[in-house]
Amino acid sequence: MAGFTALPDLALRTLGGSVVAASDESFAEKESLIRPGRPGFQAATFGSKGQLYDGWETRRRREPGHDWAIVRLGVPGVIRGVLIDTAWFTGNYPPYASVEGTAAGGHPSPAELQAAEWTELVPRSGLRGDAEHAFEVADERRYTHVRLTIHPDGGVARLRVHGEARPDLSVYDGLGLDLAALQNGALVTACSDDFYSSPNNAIAPGLARHQAEGWETARRRDGGNDWLVIRLAGRGRVRLAEIDTTNLLFNAPGAVSLTGLDGDREIGLLPRTRLQPDTPHRFRIEHTDPVTHVRVDIHPDGGLARVRLHGHLA
Ligand SMILES: NC(=O)NC(NC(N)=O)C(=O)[O-]
Numbered sequence: 001m002a003g004f005t006a007l008p009d010l011a012l013r014t015l016g017g018s019v020v021a022a023s024d025e026s027f028a029e030k031e032s033l034i035r036p037g038r039p040g041f042q043a044a045t046f047g048s049k050g051q052l053y054d055g056w057e058t059r060r061r062r063e064p065g066h067d068w069a070i071v072r073l074g075v076p077g078v079i080r081g082v083l084i085d086t087a088w089f090t091g092n093y094p095p096y097a098s099v100e101g102t103a104a105g106g107h108p109s110p111a112e113l114q115a116a117e118w119t120e121l122v123p124r125s126g127l128r129g130d131a132e133h134a135f136e137v138a139d140e141r142r143y144t145h146v147r148l149t150i151h152p153d154g155g156v157a158r159l160r161v162h163g164e165a166r167p168d169l170s171v172y173d174g175l176g177l178d179l180a181a182l183q184n185g186a187l188v189t190a191c192s193d194d195f196y197s198s199p200n201n202a203i204a205p206g207l208a209r210h211q212a213e214g215w216e217t218a219r220r221r222d223g224g225n226d227w228l229v230i231r232l233a234g235r236g237r238v239r240l241a242e243i244d245t246t247n248l249l250f251n252a253p254g255a256v257s258l259t260g261l262d263g264d265r266e267i268g269l270l271p272r273t274r275l276q277p278d279t280p281h282r283f284r285i286e287h288t289d290p291v292t293h294v295r296v297d298i299h300p301d302g303g304l305a306r307v308r309l310h311g312h313l314a
Pocket residue numbers: 027049050051052053057060091092
């Protein structure tokens with residue numbers, strides 16, 4: 001799989017993405033394009049509009065043209081690659097697709113987006129049925145929306161838009177924010193173990209509905225401890241840490257400690273502190289020096305549902 005898939009999917013519904021408009025969605029709804037998880041399929045399952053698909057599917061065109069869907073990214077950013085997945089679409093996949101991006105200010109309407117200026121990110125490229133297609137993107141600009149065009153029509157199961165988040169944090173001027181939030185541009189840059197689920201889950205929006213929506217490590221057998229490093233949304237002062245073990249019942253860590261990193265400096269933010277299973281913990285942080293990264297050590301292993309580091313940008 002292409003290297004860019006390690007970066008967050010900026011279009012993902014659970015990161016706040018939305019499919020704001022499409023030329024057509026007669027057979028299957030456009031919203032499926034950005035749903036988390038692998039697309040499912042049950043053969044010979046017919047509704048009143050045809051076979052049911054977990055994807056976006058347009059009608060067979062009877063006039064020239066092409067179909068399109070516009071996605072608002074959950075977080076604006078620099079796009080490093082796009083995945084177009086035609087899973088389960090075999091006799092009805094689009095033979096070609098292209099992807100464009102636009103950077104829109106404010107909160108544009110679908111009509112304003114359609115009239116916007118779009119820049120090509122992925123040129124018209126051949127697709128296969130029931131296959132995942134990875135397209136690297138070499139463009140340093142920041143985009144807020146992408147437009148997937150299929151030539152001429154058909155079905156696409158998922159569209160993934162991987163990149164580096166570049167949110168506009170100026171709205172927080174003078175205010176506190178979660179310096180560890182993916183939505184604010186934070187990212188897990190290193191971690192000891194991602195055996196069961198990704199450490200970036202721990203800084204995703206909202207609450208984890210079950211264990212797999214958090215970060216979970218394998219059982220450690222070497223006497224060490226698991227950890228992750230979060231690059232904060234910006235250099236800032238952490239004042240309150242939320243360490244959430246929700247859904248971790250028999251695999252919650254026994255304790256947590258937090259260390260701030262600023263250049264070569266390591267700053268103890270929270271000494272080793274006992275945790276309870278299935279509990280959102282809140283700890284005030286007394287140290288006030290700004291840091292760029294925070295290492296979260298869990299003792300000895302297990303995982304975390306969420307980590308929130310509230311504070312101010314320096
Ligand atoms: N068997 C199909 O999938 N047919 C059609 N699609 C749906 N959803 O029924 C079509 O024409 O693409």
